[in-house]
Amino acid sequence: MNLTLKIWRQKNTTSQGKMVEYKVNNISEDMSFLEMMDILNEELIVKGDDPIAFDHDCREGICGMCSLYINGEAHGPDRGITTCQLHMRKFKDGDTIYIEPWRAKAFPVIKDLVVDRTSFERIMASGGFISVNTSGNTQDANNIPIPKDDADEAFDAATCIGCGACVATCKNSSAMLFVSAKVSQLALLPQGKLERERRVLNMVDQMDKEGFGNCTNTGACEVECPKGISLSNIARMNREYLRASLVKKD
Amino acid sequence: MSKAFEMFSSSIGRKFVMSLTGLFLITYLVIHLAINLLSLVDAHLFNEASHFMGTNWFIQAMQYVLALGFIFHIVQGIALARSNAKARPQKYALDKPSTNSSFSSRSMIITGLLVLLFLVLHLRDYFWELKFDDMNGHATDFDLVVALFANPLYTGLYVFSFIMLGIHLNHGFQSAFQSVGVNHPKYTPGIKKFGVIYCVIVSAGFSLIALVHYFNSL
Incomplete structure (x- = not known):
C-alpha cells in the first residue's frame, strides 16, 4: 500500500x-x-x-x-x-x-518523536520501591502468605510498562493511572505495607511537581493503556492518599 | 497552609474538594426539585413550602453552607481547568478523544461555566427578588414564577441550562464517587446507572416545571 x-x-x-x-x-x-x-x-x-x-x-x-x-x-x-x-x-x-x-x-x-519521560523515573525514585535487604540473605517470597486476590490485583497493577500512553491520551496530561498502578502494586502486598503512607504522599507530591495535570476521571487512560490498567487503581490511590494524609503524624 | 489542611493543595486533595462539594450540591438539587415540583401540584402548597424555606432557621443556616459549597466547587473547578490546560502547552495536530471518553466527561468546564451563567441569572430573578426586592410587584412566590416563565425566550434559556446541568451531572455524579476512592466491582456499575437516572430526573424535572408554566400561560 x-x-x-x-x-x-x-x-x-x-x-x-x-x-x-x-x-x-x-x-x-x-x-x-x-x-x-x-x-x-x-x-x-x-x-x-x-x-x-x-x-x-x-x-x-x-x-x-x-x-x-x-x-x-x-x-x-x-x-x-x-x-x-x-x-x-x-x-x-x-x-x-x-x-x-x-x-x-x-x-x-x-x-522529532522522542520525548523525555524521566519525570516517571523521578516519581518512582520518590517512593516506588520497598526497602529490603538484598545482600543475599533475603527471605523466600513464598514464606509470606498473600491472599490470591491481592496477589492477582498487585500483579495486574505491576504489568504497567510505564510507556506514558495514559499521560499522552489524557486531556489534562495527568499521570494518575501510571502513579496509581505503582502505588497499588506495592500497597496491596505485605512487603509494601511498611512504607505505605510515605510512598503515596511522596509519589503524588513528585507527580504534582513534574507538571502533570489533574485527573478528571474521563477514563481515556484506561481505554488506551496497552496493559489494561484499571481506573480502580486510581480510586485505590485516592483512598491511600486520604488515609495517609489523615494518619501521618508530621 | 496548616499541616492539617496540606492535602487539599495537592492534585488528589483538590479532587476531594470537587467531589465532596459536588455530592453536597447533588443532594441540594433533589430538595430544590422536590419543592419546585409542588408548583405543578398546587399554588398554595408551593407558596407554603417556599415560605418555610425562607424562614426556617435550619434552612437559613444551611444557605451559607450552600453558598460556600458553590463557591468552593466553582473556584476550584476553574482553577483546575486552568492548570490542566497548562499541562499540555503544545496541542496535537490530530486528536480523537471521542474514541476513548464521553462528551460529558470532556466538557465539564464548559457545561459548568454555562450553569454558572445561568446561576447568576437565576439568583438575580428569584433569590434577589424574593429576599431583598419586591418580587417584581407580585403578591406571592408562585405569581413570580408564573410571570417569569410566561416569556418563551426565558423558558427556553432555562431548559437549555437544565440540559447543560444534566450533561454536567452525568459525568459529575459517578466521578464524585471515583474521586473519593469509591470504586468497587459490586457497587460501581450501580452507581453509574443511578447517576444516569439521577441526571435525567433532575434535567427533565426542572425543564418540565418551566415548560408547564410556560404552556399554562398561553
Missing part, C-alpha cells in the same frame, strides 16, 4: 517543530508500524536527509519504549497494544497518517 505520512519534526528541545509530509510506497500490510518507519528512515538516509528519531527497544510490547500518537490516538487505532504491535493492516491504501510525539509539559520533546 501507498501512504502519506504527516510527521512531527523537531531538531531539539528548544527549537520550534512542525508537521512534515512524507510519502511511502509498497508498504506490506504484514509489517509492524515501526518497520514502516524503518523503511521511511532508510529512504531518508539514502537521500542524505536526517532520519526521523523515534523511541523503540524490545519491539514485542513489553518494554514500553515505543510511543507515538498515531492518527489522534495513543499507539494508534487499536486497543491493548503498543506501537510495535500495531500492524499496517489496520490502515488502507492511500491513507494519510498523522504521527506525533506524546504531548505533555512533563514530557518535553528531545528530538
Whole structure:
C-alpha cells in the first residue's frame, strides 16, 4: 500500500517543530508500524536527509519504549497494544497518517518523536520501591502468605510498562493511572505495607511537581493503556492518599 | 497552609474538594426539585413550602453552607481547568478523544461555566427578588414564577441550562464517587446507572416545571 505520512519534526528541545509530509510506497500490510518507519528512515538516509528519531527497544510490547500518537490516538487505532504491535493492516491504501510525539509539559520533546519521560523515573525514585535487604540473605517470597486476590490485583497493577500512553491520551496530561498502578502494586502486598503512607504522599507530591495535570476521571487512560490498567487503581490511590494524609503524624 | 489542611493543595486533595462539594450540591438539587415540583401540584402548597424555606432557621443556616459549597466547587473547578490546560502547552495536530471518553466527561468546564451563567441569572430573578426586592410587584412566590416563565425566550434559556446541568451531572455524579476512592466491582456499575437516572430526573424535572408554566400561560 501507498501512504502519506504527516510527521512531527523537531531538531531539539528548544527549537520550534512542525508537521512534515512524507510519502511511502509498497508498504506490506504484514509489517509492524515501526518497520514502516524503518523503511521511511532508510529512504531518508539514502537521500542524505536526517532520519526521523523515534523511541523503540524490545519491539514485542513489553518494554514500553515505543510511543507515538498515531492518527489522534495513543499507539494508534487499536486497543491493548503498543506501537510495535500495531500492524499496517489496520490502515488502507492511500491513507494519510498523522504521527506525533506524546504531548505533555512533563514530557518535553528531545528530538522529532522522542520525548523525555524521566519525570516517571523521578516519581518512582520518590517512593516506588520497598526497602529490603538484598545482600543475599533475603527471605523466600513464598514464606509470606498473600491472599490470591491481592496477589492477582498487585500483579495486574505491576504489568504497567510505564510507556506514558495514559499521560499522552489524557486531556489534562495527568499521570494518575501510571502513579496509581505503582502505588497499588506495592500497597496491596505485605512487603509494601511498611512504607505505605510515605510512598503515596511522596509519589503524588513528585507527580504534582513534574507538571502533570489533574485527573478528571474521563477514563481515556484506561481505554488506551496497552496493559489494561484499571481506573480502580486510581480510586485505590485516592483512598491511600486520604488515609495517609489523615494518619501521618508530621 | 496548616499541616492539617496540606492535602487539599495537592492534585488528589483538590479532587476531594470537587467531589465532596459536588455530592453536597447533588443532594441540594433533589430538595430544590422536590419543592419546585409542588408548583405543578398546587399554588398554595408551593407558596407554603417556599415560605418555610425562607424562614426556617435550619434552612437559613444551611444557605451559607450552600453558598460556600458553590463557591468552593466553582473556584476550584476553574482553577483546575486552568492548570490542566497548562499541562499540555503544545496541542496535537490530530486528536480523537471521542474514541476513548464521553462528551460529558470532556466538557465539564464548559457545561459548568454555562450553569454558572445561568446561576447568576437565576439568583438575580428569584433569590434577589424574593429576599431583598419586591418580587417584581407580585403578591406571592408562585405569581413570580408564573410571570417569569410566561416569556418563551426565558423558558427556553432555562431548559437549555437544565440540559447543560444534566450533561454536567452525568459525568459529575459517578466521578464524585471515583474521586473519593469509591470504586468497587459490586457497587460501581450501580452507581453509574443511578447517576444516569439521577441526571435525567433532575434535567427533565426542572425543564418540565418551566415548560408547564410556560404552556399554562398561553
